[in-house]
Amino acid sequence: MTGSALDEVREEAPEDGRAVPTGRLRTALAAETLVGSLGLYSVIPVLGPLLAARSPGSGTAIVGIGLFCYTASAGLSATLVARRLRRIAYAPGMVGSVLLSALAFGLLPFAGADWALCGLLVLAGFGVSAHFLYSRVLIAEVIRDDIGRNRVFSLLQIAVNGAAALGPFLANALYSPAEPHKLMGVVALCYAAAAVVMLPGLPRGVRPPETSGRWPVGRKVLRQVVTTPAIRRTVVVSVLGTFVYAQFYSAFAFYVAERFDSAALRSFLLAGPAFWIVLLQAGVTAVISRLMRGGTTPFAVLGGANLLFAGSMLTLGSGLEPAVGAILAVLVFSVAEMAFGPMVSTAYAGLPIGSTLEAFNLRQVCWSFGEALGALSGGALFVALHDQGRGWLYWQSLGAVTLTVTCLLLFLSRRTTPRAPACR
Template sequence: MNRTAPKVRQQADPAPGRLRASLAFETLVGALGLYSVIPVLGPLLAARSPGSGAAIVGVGLFCYTASAGLSATLAAHWLRKVPYAPGMVGAVLLTAAAFGLLPLAGTDWLLCALLVLAGFGVSAHFLYSRVLVAEVVQHDIGRNQIFSLLQIAVNAAAALGPFIANALYSPDEPQKLMGVVALCYVAAGVAMLAGIPRGIRPPAASGRWPVGRRVLRQVVTVPRIRRIVLVSVLGTFVYAQFYSAFVFYVAQEFDSAALRSFLVAGPAIWIVVMQTGVTAVISRLMKRGTTPFAVLGGANLLFGLSMTILGLGLDPAVGAVLAVLVFSVAEMAFGPMVSTAYAGLPIDSSLEAFNLRQVCWSFGEALGALAGGALFVTLHDQGRGPVYWATLGVVTLAATGLLQYLAHRDTDGSVAP
C-alpha cells in the first residue's frame, strides 16, 4: 500500500520522539481548555442570552457538537491543501479566538457562529493530528502507542477541567474563565511549533467528497474494511451509553454528590492511571499477531459486559462501580485502537481513511446517544431500566461474537482482518 511518496515519509521521519512529545503536550493543554469550558457551556449560553432560555442552550450545544464532530471531514478537500504545521496551529488558534470572544457575543446568532468556529478548529486539529501520525509512524503498534498517549493526555485534562471551570466561572464575569481557555489553546499552538514537520501536507483523497465512491465500494467489497467499520460502529454505539444513559442513571439513583462525581469521572481517572499498562499489554499481543480487529472486538465484549453488570440487579453502588471499571478498561483498548485500525486500512489516502473513521464514529455515537437519551429514559421512568442494560449487554456480546466468528470462518482469500 502506497499512500504517500517516499520523499514525504523521509521528511517526516527524523524526529518522531519530538513529534510525540509535542503532540502529547499540546493535546494536554488544548484538552484542558476544552474540558474547562464544556461543564459550564450550557450555563454560559443561558446567561449570555437570558431571553432565549433553554432554546439557545440546546441550539448552541448542537452547533458546537455537530461542528466538532464532522465539520473538518466535510471540509477535508480544502484542508488537505494546507500543510500540517500551519493547519494544526491555525486550527487551535481559531478555537482560542472563538472561545475567547464568546463572552462578548451579544446576539444568539453570533454565539452559535462562534461555537461553530470553535468546533471547526477542534475538528480540523483532530483530523490533521491523526492523519499525521498515520503518515509518519510506519506500524500499528507504534501508532497505537501514540494514540494511547494522546488518550491519557485528553483524560488527564478531562479530570482537571471541571475543577478549573468551577473555580473560575462566574455568570457575571465569564471572560475570566474564557480567557484561560483561550490561553490554553494558544499554548497548544506554541507547543506544536517545536515538533510538527514543516512543508508537508495531508495526502490527496480519491475525489472531492470526504469519502469517495471508490472507498465506499471497498467498505462493501473488502472484508477487512467492512469488519472494521462494523465493529467500530457497534463499539461507539455502546460507548455513547456512558455519556447519555449512564449519566442520567447516576443522577437519578444516587443522592451522594461525591459518589456521582466519582462514577462520572471514573473512566477519565482510571485511564490516566492504567492506560500505559493496558497499552503495553496490547502491544505485546499485537507483536504475537493479534490484529486491530481482534482488539476492537475484545473491547466491545468488555463494553457489553459492563452493560450486562448494570442489568444483573446488584446493589446499585456495587453494580455502578464494577460497570465503570470494566467500561474504563474497554475504553482504554477501544479509543486508541479505532484510530490505529483505520490508519492501517488498505485505503490509498490516510486522510480519506480518517474521514471514514469520523463518519463511522459520529454515526455510531449519535445512534447510541439517541437510544441512551430516549429509550433508556423511557424504560427507567417505567421502572424497567435494568431491562435496557441487560438487553443492550446481551445484544452487544452476541453481535461481537458473531463478527469474530465470521472473521475466523472467512475463507474468501481476503487480507486478514
C-alpha cells in the first residue's frame, strides 16, 4: 500500500530507513483497545447468565448456542468476508465495526426471542472480528520492520489485559439479571468511546491491500504454506502454541475450579496472566527487541514461547504441591503469553505473502483452528482423565509433545535457514 495517504500516518523514517507509526496513531490504537476491551471484558464474565435470564424457557441450550455464536463470529466472520471489507477504507471500517458492536451489545437486553439474541451476538462478534482484522493489517502495512510491529502489538496486549483485569469488577458492580441494561449500556458506551478516541489517529482514504483470490486464503497462499518451509514452520508452531494456550481457559480453568476451595486463590490463578502481562509486558518486549536486533527471528521467539508453554504444562503434572505447582505454572505461562501473543501477529505480518490482508486471514484461520482444538481437548480429554484421577498424565503428555515438536521445528529451522542479519 503506497501513496500520500499512507505516508501521512508515518513518521519521517530514521536513518536505517524503517517506517514507524506516529505517536498519534499508536496512542489512538492503544486508547481504543483499552476502552473497547473494557466493554468486552465487562460483558464476557456475565454473558452466560445474561442469556439464561433473557430466555428462561430455553434452559441451558441458549447459553451454549449463544456463546458459540459470539465466539465463532468474533473469531472468523471478518476473515470469511475479507474481500468485501477491503473495499472499505480503514477509518470508516474500523470505526463502523466498533459502533456495530456497541449497537449489538446495547440492544442485547431488549431482545425478546432466542433468534434475536443469537443474531445480536453474531453482529457483536462480527464487529470485534472486523476491527481486529483492520487494525492488525493497518499496523503491518504502516510499520515495515518486525521489532516495530512487535512493540505496537505488545502495547495492544497490555491494553487488552489491563481491561481484562478491570472488566470483571465492572461486571460485578453493574450486572443484575433483573436490570441487565445498566451494564450493557455501559458496555455500549465503552465501544462508542473507543470509536471516538480512535478516529483522530486513523489515515483517511486508505484501504487494505488486495488478496490473491476470491477466498480469504487463496490457493496461491495455500500452495505457499505447503511448499515454503518458512511459512509452513510458522503455521505449525503457531497452531501448536495456540492449542496449548487454549488450555488455560479450558483444562486449567476446570482444574482450578475442582482442585481449590479458596475463592481468592482461584481468582488469583485465573487473573494471574492478565496481571503479570500488564506489569511485565514492556520489559519482556524490550528483551525480545534486543534479541531480534541480534538476529533472532520471529519464528525463534514463537518457538521459545512454546518451550515455556511446555514447561508450564510439565509443572502442572510434576507432582508438586497443587497450589505451588499451579502458581509456578501460571508464572511460566504468563511469560510465554507475553512473548507468544504479540509475536504471532508479527510473524504473520512478515511472511513472504503478497497481501498482508491475506496473511492475517491465514493467521486468523490458524489461531481459530488451534484454539478450537485446544479447547476441545482441554474440555473433553482432560476432564475424562481428571475424573479417573490421572489429570497429571494429560499435563505431562501435552508438555512432552509440545517440547518435542517445538525442538524439532527449531532444529529444522537452524538447518535450512541462514542466520538473519542484525537489525541496527
